[in-house]
Amino acid sequence: MSQVDIDTSIGYALKRATSALRAAMDERLREIGLTVSQYSSLELIAARPGVSNADLARGVFVSRQATHQLLGGLRELNLIEVIGEGRDQRLHLTPTGARRLKEASAAVAAIEERMLDGLDQSRRKMLLDSLNDIASTLATHTTS
Amino acid sequence: MSQVDIDTSIGYALKRATSALRAAMDERLREIGLTVSQYSSLELIAARPGVSNADLARGVFVSRQATHQLLGGLRELNLIEVIGEGRDQRLHLTPTGARRLKEASAAVAAIEERMLDGLDQSRRKMLLDSLNDIASTLATHTTS
């Protein structure tokens, strides 16, 4: 019959973990003055300096319109700057953005560390690999 | 310094996996006429018949006001029924709701199965355990 058993469903466990992580991040990041979405974008821009808006959107799994709007806010906050015009616009952190991200990143790293407290190195690696594996597998058949 | 490296961050991998799963579920469930949130609530009500709205809210990690609103929609669709009054209201699936959930559940099970395609049983178990472990760990210190 292949139904979903809520207690052994990896999908449900995924949701639990994500919700808990998101709540923890939300709480800490709010103190720093960033939403989770803003933080994620800053992190990705820092990892790939000069990225385009469209690429950023793909990186955080939303439409380019959504990131476009988000970036507007980040620009007003002077956390990012856009270099280039027309179709060739590249995103970079401002010095202020880099500082803010550094602070946020440390806070998030602390949360992740606490979250992984009960897992040894080999389990962490296996978890990371498994998560990346299932994300890749699902992405293979994605319609959008 | 303990910063976040996007490529080895379990938090980011978690987000990737969750986004991919959510997108896949969203697509399939839409055909069945349910949102992901609605599906999740139905699944939880099925697993714990007679659950209260407040418990449901905790189970899906949102406010009781959010589930209250969601339940209104499910009632209009005749998928659930509420038994009891005042503070003692208990949620149950209607026959229609049970049928719809069964269909949705099979679709979601298929997605999960595809997603886990590359993982053997021992890895699946380890993944499940690790996810539940980190969710529990984070929940320990949650403010809300």
Add this chain to the structure above:
DNA sequence: CCCATGTCAGTATTACTGACATTG
């Protein structure tokens, strides 16, 4: 010509906070 991109606009979904009555 085609496709990807940036961008403007409108809309919808969802969850949140605040507030209040009820009840064990």
Add this chain to the structure above:
DNA sequence: CCAATGTCAGTAGTACTGACATGG
């Protein structure tokens, strides 16, 4: 009295779809 619950309202944050100009 207190804490939890159900419930009504209002608000906000986020993402989506549609549409269009631009440029490689």
